[in-house]
Amino acid sequence: MTHLAWRKAKNAGMILLMASAALAVLVPLALIFVHIVRMGGSAVNLDFFTRIPSPPGEAGGGMANGMAGSAILIGLASFLGIPVGIFGAVYLSEYGGNRISAIIRFSADVLAGVPSIITGMVAYALLVVPMKGFSALAGALALALIMIPIVLRTTEEQLKLVPTSLREASLALGVPLWRTTLKVTLRSALTGVLTGILLAIARIAGETAPLLFTALGNQFWGWKLTQPIAAMPLQIFNFAISPYEDWHRLAWAGALVLVTVMFGLSLAARFFGRSRRY
Amino acid sequence: MEKGVSGDFIFKGVTVLFAFSILAILLLMVVEMARESLPAIGTFGWRFVIGRDWDAVQGNFGALSYIWGSVVSSILALLLATPLSVGTAIFITEIAPKKAGGLIASLVELLAAIPSVIYGLWGVLVMAPWLQKTVEPFLNDRLGFIPIFQGAPYGVSMLAAVFILMIMVVPIITSITKEVLLTVPQSQKEAAIALGATRWEMLRMAVLPYGKSGILGAVILGLGRAVGETMAVTMVIGNTPQISLSLLAPAYTMPSVIANEFAEATSKLHTSALMEIGLILLAVTLIINGLAQLLLWSVTRGQQRGGRP
Numbered sequence: 001m002t003h004l005a006w007r008k009a010k011n012a013g014m015i016l017l018m019a020s021a022a023l024a025v026l027v028p029l030a031l032i033f034v035h036i037v038r039m040g041g042s043a044v045n046l047d048f049f050t051r052i053p054s055p056p057g058e059a060g061g062g063m064a065n066g067m068a069g070s071a072i073l074i075g076l077a078s079f080l081g082i083p084v085g086i087f088g089a090v091y092l093s094e095y096g097g098n099r100i101s102a103i104i105r106f107s108a109d110v111l112a113g114v115p116s117i118i119t120g121m122v123a124y125a126l127l128v129v130p131m132k133g134f135s136a137l138a139g140a141l142a143l144a145l146i147m148i149p150i151v152l153r154t155t156e157e158q159l160k161l162v163p164t165s166l167r168e169a170s171l172a173l174g175v176p177l178w179r180t181t182l183k184v185t186l187r188s189a190l191t192g193v194l195t196g197i198l199l200a201i202a203r204i205a206g207e208t209a210p211l212l213f214t215a216l217g218n219q220f221w222g223w224k225l226t227q228p229i230a231a232m233p234l235q236i237f238n239f240a241i242s243p244y245e246d247w248h249r250l251a252w253a254g255a256l257v258l259v260t261v262m263f264g265l266s267l268a269a270r271f272f273g274r275s276r277r278y
Numbered sequence: 279m280e281k282g283v284s285g286d287f288i289f290k291g292v293t294v295l296f297a298f299s300i301l302a303i304l305l306l307m308v309v310e311m312a313r314e315s316l317p318a319i320g321t322f323g324w325r326f327v328i329g330r331d332w333d334a335v336q337g338n339f340g341a342l343s344y345i346w347g348s349v350v351s352s353i354l355a356l357l358l359a360t361p362l363s364v365g366t367a368i369f370i371t372e373i374a375p376k377k378a379g380g381l382i383a384s385l386v387e388l389l390a391a392i393p394s395v396i397y398g399l400w401g402v403l404v405m406a407p408w409l410q411k412t413v414e415p416f417l418n419d420r421l422g423f424i425p426i427f428q429g430a431p432y433g434v435s436m437l438a439a440v441f442i443l444m445i446m447v448v449p450i451i452t453s454i455t456k457e458v459l460l461t462v463p464q465s466q467k468e469a470a471i472a473l474g475a476t477r478w479e480m481l482r483m484a485v486l487p488y489g490k491s492g493i494l495g496a497v498i499l500g501l502g503r504a505v506g507e508t509m510a511v512t513m514v515i516g517n518t519p520q521i522s523l524s525l526l527a528p529a530y531t532m533p534s535v536i537a538n539e540f541a542e543a544t545s546k547l548h549t550s551a552l553m554e555i556g557l558i559l560l561a562v563t564l565i566i567n568g569l570a571q572l573l574l575w576s577v578t579r580g581q582q583r584g585g586r587p
Contacts, residue, residue, distance in 0.1 A: 011476035015373055021365030022374070022382055025452065028445045029389045032400045084296045091293035106571060107300050113499065113567035114560065115506025117533050118307065121540070121556045125310045134541075145303060152300065178289030206393020209508040209533070213541040233395045240399040241513055248403060255396045266391060 040256025043249040048257070052220060053235065059246050063254050065221045069230035070205065072136060073215060076225070077143035077204060082197055084144075085151025086186075092152070093159035094181055105156070108149040119145040120210035128214060136222070136229035139215025143204045150203060154196025158189040191272045198269035202262045208233035232258055307560065315554035317547055326554060332519050332535075334543070339551035341558070343519040347529040348559075351436060351511065352504040354525075355443035360497050362444075363451035368481060370452075371459045383456060390449035398513030401442045406433035406514055413437075414526050429524040434516040437525040442510045447500040454499060458492030458577055459485060495573030502566035506559060508533035532559050 047062045054061030092101045123142035128134055162185050170180040186193065208231075211217070216228035217238065232254055239251035318326060322339060329340020366386065370379040410433030421427040462485050470484040486493075516528020517538060532555050543549040 007476050007479070011478040014478040014481075018365040018369040018373060021362045022369040025362055025366045025389075025448050026382070026385055029385060031404070032392065032396070035400055035404055036396070084299055087293045088296040088300060091290075091297035095290055095293060096297065104297050104300050106568075106575075107304050109571045110564060110567045111300060111304055113502050113506075113563060113570075114307065115508065115533060115563055117506070117508045117536055118311070118556055118560050118563075121314075121536070121553065122307050122310050124540070125314050125553075126306075148303070149300065152297075176286050178286045181289070202391065206395065208393070208395040209537060212537055216541065233393060236399060237395050237509060237513070240395075240402055251399055251403075255399055258393065259396060262391060262393070263388070 036252065036255050036259060039249070039252035040254075043253035044256055048250070048253050052230075053239075053250060054246065056242065056244050056247065061246075061250065063232055063235050063250060063257075065218065065230040066232040066235040066254070067257075069136070069215070069218065069222065070232045072223075072225075072229060073139050073143060073211070073231055074201060074205060076136065076140035077147055078197070078201065080140060081144035081147035081200070082151055085148045085196075085200075086155050086193065088148070088152045089155035089159060090181055090186070092156045094177075094185065105153070108152050111145075112149040112153070115209070116142075116146055116207055117209035117212070120212060120214050123210065123214045131226065133226070134214060134216035134228045136215055136225045136227065139211045139229065139231065140225075142210035142214045143207060146204055146207060146210065147200045150200040151196055154199065155189070155193050158192030158196065159185060161192065162188045195269045195273040198265050198272070202265040202269070205262055205265070206233055206258055208237050308564075311553060311557040311560055315550055315557045318550040318554040321547065322551075326551070327558070330519075330521065334539075334545065334548050337545060337547050339547070341532070341551070341555050343521050344530050344532045344535050344555060345558070346521045347436070347439075347515065347519075348505055348531040348533070351439045351443055351515070351529070351531060352501055354440045355447060355504050356497060356501050358440065358444045359447045359451060359500060363448050363496075363500070364455055364493060366448070366452045367455035367459055368485075370456055372481060372485065373477070383453070386449045386452050389445075390453065394446065394507060394509040395513075397442055397446055398510040401438060401510055401514040402434065405441065406435075406438050409433050409435070409438055409441075418526065425523045426525050429522070429526045431526055432516060432528055434514050434528055435526050436515065436522075436529045439511045439515040439529065439531070440525070442514050443504045443507060446507060446510060447504050450503055451496045451500040454496035454574070455489070455493050458489045458496060458574075461492070461577060462488045489577070491573050492577035495570045495577065498566055498573065499570040502563050502570060505566065506533060506563050508537050512537045532556075 047060055049062060049067070050064050051060070051062040052065045053063065092104060096104070119142045122145065123138045127138035127141055131138070166184055166188060167180055170184040171177065175183070211231050211234050215231055215234070217234040218228045218230040222229045236251045236254040236258065239247035239254070242248070318339065322329070326339065326341055327345065328342055330342045331338045331340045332343065333339070366382070370383050374382065410431045414431030414433070414435070414437065417427045418429070418431060466484045466488060467480055470480040475483060511531055512534040515531060515534060517530050517534060518528040519530045519535070520527065522529065536552050536556055539548070540552050543552055
């Protein structure tokens with residue numbers, strides 16, 4: 001074999017290897033989807049959306065309380081986390097000096113990498129211990145801590161894309177800086193900011209670990225923010241590790257619904273993200 | 279005019295407050311975790327990290343089995359995931375036609391968006407039984423003379439945890455490596471091609487050396503994710519605090535023991551011991567993530583990377 005032929009063979013071999021790596025990465029994705037759709041699809045019915053889980057070993061039942069609980073937790077976490085993220089980002093892009101902004105940005109990236117179970121422990125120490133009990137509020141705090149760095153970083157990126165000339169035009173008309181920021185800068189970046197918010201919500205919708213010892217879960221309906229509350233990911237976890245076939249079916253159905261909602265959010269985020277123009 | 283000035287002052291104050299709350303949250307995390315761990319630190323000292331006894335009844339706590347489980351599962355998962363991810367990232371950016379590459383990239387992003395509890399669900403109900411019936415008996419039969427493949431097939435095992443972690447970190451490493459590779463200047467690649475290099479030689483001599491530190495950053499970020507991964511691992515690893523060389527044996531990790539025991543811990547010392555495990559985990563992930571971010575920032579110079587850790 002000539003040297004050139006050897007080099008060409010090696011080239012072909014390596015390309016084949018990398019193509020098979022890409023293929024291998026997609027195999028689990030396909031397998032997981034097939035199972036979720038097949039197992040979940042046969043288990044989702046009207047009861048799933050309207051009833052609470054049946055006792056172990058009993059067929060039927062649903063995750064209605066978990067869905068309601070998740071909605072409450074997500075709503076509350078958004079209420080706590082989104083303003084902090086957005087206005088923190090305003091500081092970074094509109095006011096902050098280079099050095100301090102870099103430090104905050106770095107901290108946000110590091111915070112985003114903290115395991116979610118740790119945010120649960122912190123929420124436990126901050127709320128569950130003083131309130132002497134697990135609560136929806138503590139769960140929402142844990143989720144908010146996860147949301148803040150995500151919203152902050154995506155919002156900041158969006159604000160940076162707004163041309164300086166827009167701000168200058170507004171300032172030149174005598175509009176104070178804070179009104180300019182609200183009415184011009186944030187307004188122009190609105191779709192991008194929304195994208196970031198949707199992505200953050202999609203992220204926390206599936207979070208389980210931070211809820212284990214904050215929201216705790218609830219087999220029944222629960223509406224009080226100071227009481228334990230059910231959440232879909234917690235139910236999926238508990239049912240998946242249970243020995244009951246019927247609960248496994250509920251877990252698959254829950255997985256299908258959760259994944260559908262999350263992908264719906266991601267698609268919406270992408271739709272908003274695409275239509276941004278300045 | 280005066281009204282505007284005071285509006286500016288208040289508005290800026292709010293943004294300053296919220297921006298600095300990021301620093302406050304990080305500080306609060308460290309302080310709270312450290313404060314809650316104090317009883318355990320005081321009682322056990324260094325014995326906590328070298329002891330293997332974990333007995334809630336006797337009040338004796340040593341975390342070595344969990345530390346072992348976390349270290350082994352994460353490192354093995356990374357060893358498997360790195361070549362797969364880098365290969366995939368290169369395939370997406372340099373080899374596949376643009377449309378196909380884009381499609382694969384979005385599928386990989388989809389993989390990153392799946393919640394960990396769903397990986398766990400699939401892992402415990404589909405993958406673990408498959409491992410128990412097919413893979414583990416095979417490994418034991420053929421390679422059983424090697425200590426790491428000895429023992430009865432349980433399905434839920436270190437091997438299952440390694441596989442599920444591998445699947446979960448691949449999308450992270452892939453998407454960040456992809457961003458890193460996109461920063462390699464076109465001229466650098468063209469120069470290699472002009473010198474007569476094949477595609478692979480171009481990658482090896484011009485692209486990979488250029489992206490080296492960024493790829494390392496991506497891998498370290500994947501490590502941080504693997505170490506902190508809780509639900510999926512808890513569901514497939516078997517939750518048995520033991521130090522076994524065998525991959526077929528069940529094990530336990532630091533996040534898993536927190537997930538399983540924290541809500542039910544009754545004694546103050548038990549809670550504190552779990553908090554100390556959390557503190558160790560927090561310290562490790564802060565160091566790992568800080569390092570990864572520094573490496574990545576040196577590549578992209580503070581620009582957005584696209585992929586989120």
